[in-house]
Amino acid sequence: MRLHKFQSVDAFVALDLAGAEAASGPVRWARKILQGGAKDLARSQTYTYAALQMRRSGASAGINAEAPGRSEAIAAFVAEAAALVPDGTYLPDAAKGVADADLAPLRDADPRTVARLDAFAAACDGLSAAAAADAAAGLDGRTVVIEGFSATGPALASSVVERGGRVVGLATAEGSLASTDGFDPAALADAWAEHGDKALGALAGSDDGLGKPGALWGIGADIVFAGSRMGIVNHGVAEGLGCRALVPSGRLAFTSKALAVSRRRGVAAVPDFVALAGSSIAAWSNPDTADDEIRAKITGTVAALMADALTSDDGPFLGACYTAEAFLSTWQEELPFGRPLAS
Numbered sequence: 644m645r646l647h648k649f650q651s652v653d654a655f656v657a658l659d660l661a662g663a664e665a666a667s668g669p670v671r672w673a674r675k676i677l678q679g680g681a682k683d684l685a686r687s688q689t690y691t692y693a694a695l696q697m698r699r700s701g702a703s704a705g706i707n708a709e710a711p712g713r714s715e716a717i718a719a720f721v722a723e724a725a726a727l728v729p730d731g732t733y734l735p736d737a738a739k740g741v742a743d744a745d746l747a748p749l750r751d752a753d754p755r756t757v758a759r760l761d762a763f764a765a766a767c768d769g770l771s772a773a774a775a776a777d778a779a780a781g782l783d784g785r786t787v788v789i790e791g792f793s794a795t796g797p798a799l800a801s802s803v804v805e806r807g808g809r810v811v812g813l814a815t816a817e818g819s820l821a822s823t824d825g826f827d828p829a830a831l832a833d834a835w836a837e838h839g840d841k842a843l844g845a846l847a848g849s850d851d852g853l854g855k856p857g858a859l860w861g862i863g864a865d866i867v868f869a870g871s872r873m874g875i876v877n878h879g880v881a882e883g884l885g886c887r888a889l890v891p892s893g894r895l896a897f898t899s900k901a902l903a904v905s906r907r908r909g910v911a912a913v914p915d916f917v918a919l920a921g922s923s924i925a926a927w928s929n930p931d932t933a934d935d936e937i938r939a940k941i942t943g944t945v946a947a948l949m950a951d952a953l954t955s956d957d958g959p960f961l962g963a964c965y966t967a968e969a970f971l972s973t974w975q976e977e978l979p980f981g982r983p984l985a986s
Contacts, residue, residue: 644682644979647733652719656704656733659685659979663700665731665754667926670720672713672740676705679986680873687894687983690916691923693967694948698974702733706741717745728752736760736922755926762794763934764922767941769798771921772892773806774942776866778949779911779959780888783807786864790814790856791871791893792843797832799868799892804828812862815843816871818853821862860884868892870915874985876901884910891915895985902984906958914963916983917948 645658655678658666668688671681681703688701704724708716727733729752737743743761750757759767772795776782785808789796792813800810809825820843834842844850856871860883867886869876870893878900881889888911889897896915897905905912921941928937948963955962964982971978 644685646678647727649720649723651723652716653707654705654716654720654723655681656702656724656727657681657685658700658702658733659689660700660975662974663731664698665734666700666702667734667755668702668704668736669738670704670706670724670735670741670746671738672706672708672717674709675707678705681705683873683895683983683985686979686981687916687919688923689971689979690914690964690967690983691920693970694914694917694963695920695923695944696970697923697927704733704735713740717741721746721748725749725752736764756928756930758930759925759928759937760922764925765794766798767921767925767937768919769795769800769892769921770802770938771924771941771945772799772868772890772918773802774921774945775913775918775949776803776868776888776890777806778946779890779913779953780866782866785809785866785887786811786862787866787868788812788814788859788862788864789892790859790867790869790875791896792831792835793840793871793893794835795870795892796842797828797835800826800831801828808866811864812859813843814856814859814871815840816856817841817844817850818847819843819856819859820847820853821859866890870894870896874898878904881905881908881910884908886910888913891918894919895983897985899984899986902958902960911953912958912960913949914952914960914983916967917945917952917963920945920948 684703685701692699787808812821838845873895876897881901881904890913952959952962
């Protein structure tokens with residue numbers, strides 16, 4: 644793992660592997676972005692590429708600035724990052740605090756299909772998460788909760804319902820909302836399109852109508868999607884889950900201790916680097932490929948990866964790691980130290 648520090652702004656990018664054809668991953672802005680978390684995110688993306696048999700590396704950048712200086716800091720980052728994009732040293736993806744529009748000056752030199760790096764990418768991750776859950780535990784007739792309802796949420800909810808599932812709980816940092824009858828995906832999509840992160844409050848009539856975010860864990864659904872932040876599912880949360888499958892809807896959703904608890908309790912802990920492979924498949928697709936073909940490829944690829952991972956006696960997370968690491972061994976002299984799990 645190499646850390647590249649910027650000269651014109653308090654920013655850095657963690658680059659996981661040497662010798663890769665390209666490296667990509669999120670760029671985040673906050674008052675303080677921790678390097679450890681960035682390195683973990685880079686590792687997760689590395690394993691996604693390895694699972695997809697791509698000789699590419701994960702990367703993750705952080706921009707540190709107070710809120711009044713956000714725009715200037717991001718502009719300085721973009722100006723300096725322009726030297727890293729043409730040869731694939733670092734291809735940034737918009738994440739916390741950084742919008743797709745902020746990165747627009749870098750897109751002409753980006754070798755990926757840049758038209759599929761924004762809302763379509765988020766929808767593809769929602770689709771791949773649902774496909775992973777379906778492979779792990781089946782969605783038909785299952786109840787589902789989505790913790791961390793975000794940009795991936797509308798596509799995730801729609802894909803769950805298309806497969807026969809029923810979304811009975813939603814949560815964001817603002818609070819949670821439950822429905823025994825299940826939420827209508829079209830209504831969720833409309834609420835997200837109009838209100839974004841405030842969508843649940845709009846559905847409830849006001850933020851006062853929301854329950855506490857943590858109340859979602861007690862619903863007892865068959866399948867839990869989680870991903871509002873890294874490590875949101877720790878061992879304590881995992882002990883209280885009565886689900887069949889724990890599926891990341893955001894990177895590094897569970898900790899190593901939570902993984903151990905899940906294995907002991909017979910919960911299928913799905914690897915984030917498989918569940919969120921959709922956006923990577925879309926980004927590196929041929930620009931002439933139709934969207935429906937890309938969606939079909941995502942569904943088929945994720946289903947195949949999960950089918951292989953589920954054959955492992957050590958569970959689907961480690962099973963998928965073994966496959967990814969076998970590919971990494973074909974072009975890396977040594978495997979990177981540490982698997983993609985939250986601390």
